[in-house]
Amino acid sequence: MPLDRANVDTDFIIPKQFLKSIRRSGFGANLFDEHRYLDVGEPDADNSERPLNPNFVLNQPRYRGASILLARNNFGCGSSREHAPWALDDYGFRAILAPSYADIFFNNCFKNGLLPIVLERAVIDELFQQVNAEEGYSLEVDLPRQVITRPDGSTIDFDVDSFRKHCLIEGLDDIGITLQDAEDIRSFEKRWRRTAPWTFRADVG
Amino acid sequence: MSGLTLYDKIWAAHLVKQREDGTCLIYIDRHLIHEVTSPQAFEGLRLAGRKPWRPDANYATPDHNIPTTREERRQGLSGIEDPVSRIQVSQLDENCKEFNILEMDMDDIRQGIVHVVGPEQGITLPGMTIVCGDSHTSTHGALGALAHGIGTSEVEHVLATQCLMAKKMKNMLVRVDGQLKTGVTAKDIVLAIIGKIGTAGGTGYTIEFGGEAICSLSIEGRMTVCNMAIEAGARAGLVAVDQTTLDYIKDRPFAPKGEMWEQAEINWSQLRSDPDAAFDQVIELAAETIEPQVTWGTSPEMVAPVNGTIPDPAAETDVTRRQNMEQALKYMGLEGGTAIKNIALDCVFIGSCTNSRIEDLREAAQIVAGRRKADNVEMALVVPGSGLVKQQAEAEGLDKVFEAAGLEWREPGCSMCLAMNADQLGEGKHCASTSNRNFEGRQGFGGRTHLVSPAMAAAAAIYGHFVDVRDMG
Ligand code: SF4
Numbered sequence: 001m002p003l004d005r006a007n008v009d010t011d012f013i014i015p016k017q018f019l020k021s022i023r024r025s026g027f028g029a030n031l032f033d034e035h036r037y038l039d040v041g042e043p044d045a046d047n048s049e050r051p052l053n054p055n056f057v058l059n060q061p062r063y064r065g066a067s068i069l070l071a072r073n074n075f076g077c078g079s080s081r082e083h084a085p086w087a088l089d090d091y092g093f094r095a096i097l098a099p100s101y102a103d104i105f106f107n108n109c110f111k112n113g114l115l116p117i118v119l120e121r122a123v124i125d126e127l128f129q130q131v132n133a134e135e136g137y138s139l140e141v142d143l144p145r146q147v148i149t150r151p152d153g154s155t156i157d158f159d160v161d162s163f164r165k166h167c168l169i170e171g172l173d174d175i176g177i178t179l180q181d182a183e184d185i186r187s188f189e190k191r192w193r194r195t196a197p198w199t200f201r202a203d204v205g
Numbered sequence: 206m207s208g209l210t211l212y213d214k215i216w217a218a219h220l221v222k223q224r225e226d227g228t229c230l231i232y233i234d235r236h237l238i239h240e241v242t243s244p245q246a247f248e249g250l251r252l253a254g255r256k257p258w259r260p261d262a263n264y265a266t267p268d269h270n271i272p273t274t275r276e277e278r279r280q281g282l283s284g285i286e287d288p289v290s291r292i293q294v295s296q297l298d299e300n301c302k303e304f305n306i307l308e309m310d311m312d313d314i315r316q317g318i319v320h321v322v323g324p325e326q327g328i329t330l331p332g333m334t335i336v337c338g339d340s341h342t343s344t345h346g347a348l349g350a351l352a353h354g355i356g357t358s359e360v361e362h363v364l365a366t367q368c369l370m371a372k373k374m375k376n377m378l379v380r381v382d383g384q385l386k387t388g389v390t391a392k393d394i395v396l397a398i399i400g401k402i403g404t405a406g407g408t409g410y411t412i413e414f415g416g417e418a419i420c421s422l423s424i425e426g427r428m429t430v431c432n433m434a435i436e437a438g439a440r441a442g443l444v445a446v447d448q449t450t451l452d453y454i455k456d457r458p459f460a461p462k463g464e465m466w467e468q469a470e471i472n473w474s475q476l477r478s479d480p481d482a483a484f485d486q487v488i489e490l491a492a493e494t495i496e497p498q499v500t501w502g503t504s505p506e507m508v509a510p511v512n513g514t515i516p517d518p519a520a521e522t523d524v525t526r527r528q529n530m531e532q533a534l535k536y537m538g539l540e541g542g543t544a545i546k547n548i549a550l551d552c553v554f555i556g557s558c559t560n561s562r563i564e565d566l567r568e569a570a571q572i573v574a575g576r577r578k579a580d581n582v583e584m585a586l587v588v589p590g591s592g593l594v595k596q597q598a599e600a601e602g603l604d605k606v607f608e609a610a611g612l613e614w615r616e617p618g619c620s621m622c623l624a625m626n627a628d629q630l631g632e633g634k635h636c637a638s639t640s641n642r643n644f645e646g647r648q649g650f651g652g653r654t655h656l657v658s659p660a661m662a663a664a665a666a667i668y669g670h671f672v673d674v675r676d677m678g
Contacts, residue, residue: 005532006525007404007504011644016625020270020289022244022296024357040650043289072525074405077438078644080340081242082356103408103440104340104354111358163226174358175255178366181222181230185258185368188221188232195218198461198469199234199333201261 001057001066002131008071009078010105014087018043027083028090032058068139070127071098075116076105085112095141097148099124110164111174115143117158143169208479210376211443212411215351215476219334221368230368234333235350237319238265238306238360240297241625242338246361247300257304258367264328265301265308267294268318270625273588273615277627281312290626304364317591317617320344320558324428325591327457331446331473336363341558341641343434347427348454349446349476351411354435375409375485377439378478380416383492388675390568391426392560392639392658394418394490395433396498400508402488407439410486413478414444418492424453425564432559433641436505445477499545499671500643500656502533507643509545511661511673517541536645537653538633546671548655549581552636553612553666554648555659556588557622560639563597565659569639570603572663572674578611579669585612586628588620612666624649637665 011034018030020043033041036058038051052059069088075098076084085108088096095115109116119127130150131137140149143165148156167174178185193200209217221230243265250256257263270290277284282298285291294311301308309315315322320341323329331349336342338360345352355369363369379398399406412434419427427444434442444450451470454460461469496510507530509515518530518541534540539548555561555569566589578585587607589595595617598604604614621628622640630636630652639662640647643654657665660674 006529009644011646015646015650016623019241019625020287020293022248022293024245024248034646034650074408074438077404078340078642080338080354080356082245082358085356100405100408102405102438104356108356108358111356161226161228163224163228174370175253175362175365178230178362178368178370182366184222184230185232185366189259189367192232196234196332196469196472198330198465199262201459 001063001068002070002128003057004072004128006072007074007077010076010081010084011078013076013084014081015041017041019081019083024086025090027087028092031087031091032056062135065092067092067094068141069093069096070124070131071096072124073099073121075101077102080104080108082108082112085109085114089114097124097127110168113168113171115141115160115168117141117148117160119156119158123156207483208481210478210482210484211349211413211445211476212351212374212376212441213482215332215334216373218332227372228370229373231334231371233336233363233367233369234262235323235328235335236263236363237323237328237335237337237342238263238297239269239319239337239339240267240293241269242357243300243360244293244296245357246338246364247304249361250304250364255365257306257364260305262367263306263364264323265297265306266316266319266322267297267311269619269623270294271311271618272626273618273620273628275616278311278616286627314592314596317589317594318558318561318619320428320432321561321590321594324348324424325457325593327454327460330454330460330469331450331476336369340435341432343440343442344428344432344558346431346434346441346443347424348450349444349473351441351443353440374411374440376483377407377410377412377486377488378484379412379414379488379490381414381418381490381492382416383418384421385418385492385495388660389495389497390658390660391422391429393495393498394492395430396500396505396508396656397495398488398490399433399437399505400498401490402437404436404504404506405438407434407437410439411441411443412437412439414442419444420447423564424449425562428562429559433505436641446473497658497661497674499661500654501537501539501545501548502530503536503643503645504533505641505643505656507533508656511545511671513545515539515541515543515545546673548635549670550637550665551581551583551634552630553582553585553662554588554621554636554638554640555662556586556590556620557640558590558619559641560659561588561590561594563594565639566594566598566603567601569659569663570606572660572677573610573612573667574606576610576667578666581669582666585666586615586621587612588615589617591617610666621648623647630654637662637671
């Protein structure tokens with residue numbers, strides 16, 4: 001699905017009234033809420049009853065079920081809210097293609113099984129042209145091989161950090177990985193307690 | 206070999222382990238917690254049967270969606286009308302109790318915006334690594350700490366391991382040389398920087414702010430600058446430690462005392478970049494050229510001097526940028542070529558982690574003292590950053606000054622900075638705001654935000670449109 005707009009911020013992706021939830025799931029129905037619906041969204045409202053904005057790209061029938069988001073530069077800027085990738089993921093997006101991302105958002109994507117791919121602006125421009133020109137245009141992203149395949153069979157290579165790729169494919173839990181290094185953390189802490197004792201508070205063990 | 210930057214030094218001191226692919230395990234000294242981005246993290250801990258690695262490294266306070274009217278606050282938790290907000294705030298209380306984490310709850314005088322409370326309490330100290338599930342954590346860099354925002358998965362990660370998995374950023378130096386003209390403040394400096402490098406200019410970097418104009422700022426002013434490093438795309442902003450820093454920290458409740466203070470002072474005085482440190486990028490600005498700034502669009506980089514005009518999109522050659530400008534102006538209900546001073550205002554908001562410290566309130570009070578807000582300004586809120594800021598301001602009589610001028614004096618919290626509580630900007634309304642984001646809908650659905658300094662916001666409240674504070678005499 002093409003979202004032709006630069007600097008899409010996290011408020012655009014998921015407006016703040018939905019941040020009040022203490023859960024992690026269910027944000028998909030409010031993805032792009034302010035643009036997707038014509039009225040103002042409220043948490044816990046029945047979204048199926050709300051008037052859709054027919055001009056917003058997400059509501060066009062041809063993009064129903066899209067799992068790849070084509071976007072412009074600095075995607076995901078703004079707050080650190082992880083609700084943004086949660087909403088994208090919950091809606092069904094699996095990968096994003098854009099020339100650049102905001103740092104925190106980029107990071108948050110990987111932690112939630114969402115793959116943000118950086119492509120050159122010229123390539124992104126071309127993809128926008130192609131998807132706009134051809135109804136039914138679809139791309140395929142192959143993470144293990146790091147290639148995107150177009151309908152005509154031509155491919156685009158992309159880069160991804162090897163550790164993050166490994167974690168995405170294996171579905172690894174970051175905390176579990178870090179805790180394998182618990183001994184290193186403890187010995188660092190022992191040294192640090194001597195170097196910078198003021199960073200520790202005595203009253204809590 | 207060239208010397209090290211301040212960022213290089215703090216990073217190296219906290220490096221627990223480096224993996225082959227360059228990912229590092231970084232030790233975290235302080236983790237600040239608020240009610241919005243933490244519930245899912247605590248839930249994750251519980252589900253996995255984990256405990257916080259080091260409870261004493263965590264400090265919590267609710268801020269984002271607690272009410273700011275005296276009436277509602279008097280009733281404590283049950284005074285929060287919105288049931289969803291109430292659940293978040295009470296969930297924070299319960300989580301902190303369960304996991305033995307120090308919380309300054311909503312009835313505690315120390316409660317406030319997490320980025321105001323940390324430095325104020327001496328929880329934020331130089332040379333520390335500090336994280337919080339909030340992008341404006343960059344604020345704490347004003348004290349020479351490496352501080353940045355993290356997402357909720359990372360909140361859980363830090364709680365469980367006291368570490369963060371990260372890759373090192375690049376180094377950028379933004380140097381503001383010379384002296385500011387009177388009436389020009391820290392907020393104007395940072396808006397001018399963002400106007401120059403753009404909202405993605407600092408992406409991938411840690412920015413160190415330096416130069417005479419930065420060194421001359423108070424810690425409050427440095428916090429305003431570092432606060433908005435994230436609006437320039439940089440997760441962290443830093444200022445080197447100097448005497449101003451030490452004076453600010455001394456005797457704060459959680460700051461080291463006695464012998465430990467002396468030991469810390471020696472350690473902290475090394476927290477500056479070496480004279481021959483290598484930066485990947487250096488940006489220079491002359492302080493004299495900076496005028497009071499006003500944003501006209503929906504991104505902090507869409508900014509102009511108060512005596513200037515809104516740029517005309519037709520003159521922009523880059524297509525994406527032009528479309529962006531057109532979209533922004535359409536949303537703002539403004540046109541290219543309009544003088545900034547001709548933008549009429551409906552609301553004024555003085556507050557947020559950018560500008561709600563005592564110095565900011567004094568600056569605003571000085572402008573409104575003995576004057577009256579304009580009739581077309583329907584709502585003007587002054588929201589202190591913490592209970593202690595409020596107490597101090599009241600001791601100085603600032604609340605009375607604001608009220609006499611027709612501005613509302615509120616209880617501490619994030620308030621209309623992001624409008625998660627009842628403080629909302631109405632559709633189509635223009636607001637002069639001392640906060641940090643002018644995104645669409647940020648202060649309320651359809652609301653139109655103009656970012657300015659506290660003095661400029663105060664002046665706008667009096668005139669009902671933007672004026673150059675320097676003309677007010
Ligand atoms: S004051 Fe605004 S920017 Fe600061 S922490 Fe609160 S909501 Fe975020």
